[in-house]
Amino acid sequence: MREALARNEAEGPQRPDAAPVPALLEGQGLLLEIGGKRLIDGIDIRIDEGRRTMVMGANGAGKSLLLRLLHGLIAPTAGGIAWRGGPLDRTARRAQAMVFQRPVMLRRSVIANLAFALKVRGLRGAMRQARINEALEKARLTDLARSPARVLSGGEQQRLALARALACDPELLFLDEPTASLDPASTQAIETLIADASRRGVTVVMVTHDLGQARRLADDIVFLHAGRVAESGPAARVLSSPRSEAASAWLEGRLFLDEPRAQS
Amino acid sequence: MLRRRFLTLAAAGLLAAGVSAPVQAQDTFIIVQSTTSTQNSGLFEFMLPKFQEKTGIEVRVVAVGTGQAIKNAANGDGDVLFVHARPAEEKFVADGYGVKRFDVMYNDFVVVGPPADPAGIAGSSDITDALKKIAEAKAPFASRGDDSGTHKAELALWEAAGVDVAAASGGWYRETGSGMGATLNTGTGMGAYVLTDRATWISFGNKGAYRIAVEGDERMFNQYGISLVNKEKLPNVKADLGQQFVDWVISEEGQQVIADYKIDGQQLFFPNARPSGS
Amino acid sequence: MQSFTAVLGDAVALILSGDASLMGIIALSLRVTVTAVLIACVIGLPLGAAVGAFRFPGRTLATVLLNSLMGLPPVVVGLVVYLALSASGPLGPLGLLYTPTAMVIAQTILVTPIVAALTRQVIEDLDREYAEQFRSLDVGPLARITALLWDARYSLLTVALAGFGRAIAEVGAVLIVGGNINHVTRVMTTTIALETSKGNLELALALGVVLLVIAILVNAAVMGLRASAARAAYA
Numbered sequence: 001m002r003e004a005l006a007r008n009e010a011e012g013p014q015r016p017d018a019a020p021v022p023a024l025l026e027g028q029g030l031l032l033e034i035g036g037k038r039l040i041d042g043i044d045i046r047i048d049e050g051r052r053t054m055v056m057g058a059n060g061a062g063k064s065l066l067l068r069l070l071h072g073l074i075a076p077t078a079g080g081i082a083w084r085g086g087p088l089d090r091t092a093r094r095a096q097a098m099v100f101q102r103p104v105m106l107r108r109s110v111i112a113n114l115a116f117a118l119k120v121r122g123l124r125g126a127m128r129q130a131r132i133n134e135a136l137e138k139a140r141l142t143d144l145a146r147s148p149a150r151v152l153s154g155g156e157q158q159r160l161a162l163a164r165a166l167a168c169d170p171e172l173l174f175l176d177e178p179t180a181s182l183d184p185a186s187t188q189a190i191e192t193l194i195a196d197a198s199r200r201g202v203t204v205v206m207v208t209h210d211l212g213q214a215r216r217l218a219d220d221i222v223f224l225h226a227g228r229v230a231e232s233g234p235a236a237r238v239l240s241s242p243r244s245e246a247a248s249a250w251l252e253g254r255l256f257l258d259e260p261r262a263q264s
Numbered sequence: 265m266l267r268r269r270f271l272t273l274a275a276a277g278l279l280a281a282g283v284s285a286p287v288q289a290q291d292t293f294i295i296v297q298s299t300t301s302t303q304n305s306g307l308f309e310f311m312l313p314k315f316q317e318k319t320g321i322e323v324r325v326v327a328v329g330t331g332q333a334i335k336n337a338a339n340g341d342g343d344v345l346f347v348h349a350r351p352a353e354e355k356f357v358a359d360g361y362g363v364k365r366f367d368v369m370y371n372d373f374v375v376v377g378p379p380a381d382p383a384g385i386a387g388s389s390d391i392t393d394a395l396k397k398i399a400e401a402k403a404p405f406a407s408r409g410d411d412s413g414t415h416k417a418e419l420a421l422w423e424a425a426g427v428d429v430a431a432a433s434g435g436w437y438r439e440t441g442s443g444m445g446a447t448l449n450t451g452t453g454m455g456a457y458v459l460t461d462r463a464t465w466i467s468f469g470n471k472g473a474y475r476i477a478v479e480g481d482e483r484m485f486n487q488y489g490i491s492l493v494n495k496e497k498l499p500n501v502k503a504d505l506g507q508q509f510v511d512w513v514i515s516e517e518g519q520q521v522i523a524d525y526k527i528d529g530q531q532l533f534f535p536n537a538r539p540s541g542s
Numbered sequence: 543m544q545s546f547t548a549v550l551g552d553a554v555a556l557i558l559s560g561d562a563s564l565m566g567i568i569a570l571s572l573r574v575t576v577t578a579v580l581i582a583c584v585i586g587l588p589l590g591a592a593v594g595a596f597r598f599p600g601r602t603l604a605t606v607l608l609n610s611l612m613g614l615p616p617v618v619v620g621l622v623v624y625l626a627l628s629a630s631g632p633l634g635p636l637g638l639l640y641t642p643t644a645m646v647i648a649q650t651i652l653v654t655p656i657v658a659a660l661t662r663q664v665i666e667d668l669d670r671e672y673a674e675q676f677r678s679l680d681v682g683p684l685a686r687i688t689a690l691l692w693d694a695r696y697s698l699l700t701v702a703l704a705g706f707g708r709a710i711a712e713v714g715a716v717l718i719v720g721g722n723i724n725h726v727t728r729v730m731t732t733t734i735a736l737e738t739s740k741g742n743l744e745l746a747l748a749l750g751v752v753l754l755v756i757a758i759l760v761n762a763a764v765m766g767l768r769a770s771a772a773r774a775a776y777a
Contacts, residue, residue: 445739446739449743
């Protein structure tokens with residue numbers, strides 16, 4: 001199931017009702033209210049296997065929350081999430097991984113950070129060691145293997161976080177602005193790792209503010225505004241001729257404010 | 265490396281704990297419930313090694329106020345009771361907690377006071393008269409106030425003097441609620457008169473300018489008694505070992521040891537055991 | 543009353559004299575307190591970590607309880623342990639009253655809430671940082687607790703130190719359950735209390751200085767370890 005699906009630039013994601021096979025991940029009618037505020041206001045989203053989807057939108061649009069909902073870190077107030085047409089249970093969540101904007105490093109060495117994640121996945125002995133070595137090499141962290149993870153630079157830490165996530169062999173990888181605070185070289189290293197993973201068939205859902213990054217990596221774009229999907233479709237089309245006011249304003253660098261968010 | 269150091273530290277801690285496995289207590293020891301004033305006098309440190317040398321029995325002394333000592337013994341937490349509050353001891357025996365009480369020795373109480381002598385009682389040998397003067401002058405007086413043998417003796421003397429100290433409590437009459445030494449520390453600190461047993465006073469290290477103001481009244485004699493705790497009532501009692509200690513203390517040899525204990529050439533306790541008991 | 547420098551001199555002379563009975567008293571103090579702190583850690587670390595990391599009904603109550611128990615008066619603990627271990631008490635047959643073991647029990651009761659309450663705080667703070675990552679990795683409850691405890695180990699050393707400080711300086715409980723028996727249950731603090739009651743204030747103070755020096759040495763050793771850990775970003 002790991003081979004990439006043929007990319008289809010002309011068509012947007014297929015409608016759920018038309019799909020012959022269930023989507024890899026699908027959220028329907030997602031609603032999230034915290035403290036009486038409706039932060040996610042009725043989102044339907046479909047992630048197809050092998051695609052690279054960029055979630056974009058202004059600050060506070062609900063991008064990070066949407067990622068956390070889809071990954072099962074928080075439960076929606078209403079709505080449902082399906083994994084391959086079934087429930088988003090433990091097995092499903094173990095097929096996913098997430099990299100956060102600020103990498104969470106255990107107070108241990110680089111190698112121990114990788115070992116911890118793999119141990120949770122039940123890998124032991126030589127198998128685990130082989131996976132660790134492979135991850136270190138890919139992330140170009142072999143020389144730093146014994147260093148405490150928290151003395152690494154921001155770019156190195158994010159590379160380690162990504163390597164740790166990929167070492168768990170996920171089918172779906174969530175990334176929440178992984179390069180937001182990194183320099184261009186580090187950003188490029190991260191993008192290379194993401195592209196490699198995608199080439200091996202890993203489905204990618206990523207929040208980004210970086211237009212260039214979206215152009216380089218995105219198959220599809222989901223544009224959020226005020227907790228709703230303002231626009232979604234193939235990256236080339238959305239980025240060149242946005243149909244929604246929110247997306248075109250954002251692309252032109254204008255501040256777009258519409259009616260206040262619905263209160264519950 | 266740090267991990268190794270952390271583990272080393274933890275191991276060192278565990279080692280310390282392992283070493284601390286309780287020393288196997290031989291059964292050749294007894295516990296004597298006694299009073300702080302006896303302990304503070306240093307008599308036990310002089311006397312007990314001689315007993316242990318002779319019999320091989322180790323004597324472990326728990327020194328608390330007489331009231332607490334009697335209560336602990338009645339709980340079975342001691343094999344021998346060695347205190348100085350005759351009526352309470354006799355009740356202890358009468359209630360079945362003790363086998364028999366023997367007189368051991370006596371010393372006497374003295375009243376110590378500041379050099380200024382605000383009540384004008386220095387050199388007196390009439391305790392009731394002196395206490396009356398203290399009350400009239402409202403001169404500060406520090407009392408144990410802890411239900412100890414000394415405290416009980418002091419209250420009896422106030423009663424004999426016809427002074428109601430309860431009414432003066434918190435005024436010139438100050439109850440420290442602590443041991444003899446602590447009360448002396450407090451009393452000398454606030455310029456108060458203190459009734460103390462002579463032994464504690466002689467060995468007390470913080471006298472400052474204080475002197476004995478009242479001494480020599482026969483009503484101030486302080487009689488010590490010893491009782492074996494009753495095994496029939498409290499089965500844990502080591503009756504055999506405890507009996508050996510009681511017998512030794514009231515024997516000619518034990519009495520001589522008590523008479524031999526001196527600080528700065530002064531004898532602290534005067535043996536007066538009568539083998540027939542009381 | 544001598545000057546304070548003279549007392550300090552006395553203290554140094556006391557330590558250097560290597561007096562066997564003083565060394566015995568110091569050794570017993572450390573033995574009792576270190577044992578009590580270790581037992582308190584075995585109980586308090588997992589307990590505090592569980593309260594800090596898990597959400598369950600009554601969690602706030604548990605936190606309030608732990609924090610309140612930190613202020614247990616030693617004399618009350620001493621009394622309770624005395625009543626339990628007394629020959630007339632429920633545990634009387636064990637014959638533990640007036641032994642170092644009784645003192646360890648009393649100090650363990652005093653220190654465990656301190657270790658548990660401070661651990662809860664440390665673990666809760668760390669968990670706030672780790673929670674999303676752990677949830678993402680689908681870390682199980684046991685692995686989560688052990689990972690949090692291990693990663694917080696240097697902060698938890700400070701927690702153990704707080705317990706050590708409370709126990710080594712405590713006199714009320716060990717006096718009641720130990721009985722301050724010479725060569726058996728006499729520790730630093732009960733000796734200080736005894737010498738004070740004998741009016742030997744200089745000796746008592748010198749012993750106090752010795753106690754302080756021991757506390758400083760223990761703290762310095764642990765803090766030194768922690769500082770090097772901080773440099774390596776483990777703390």
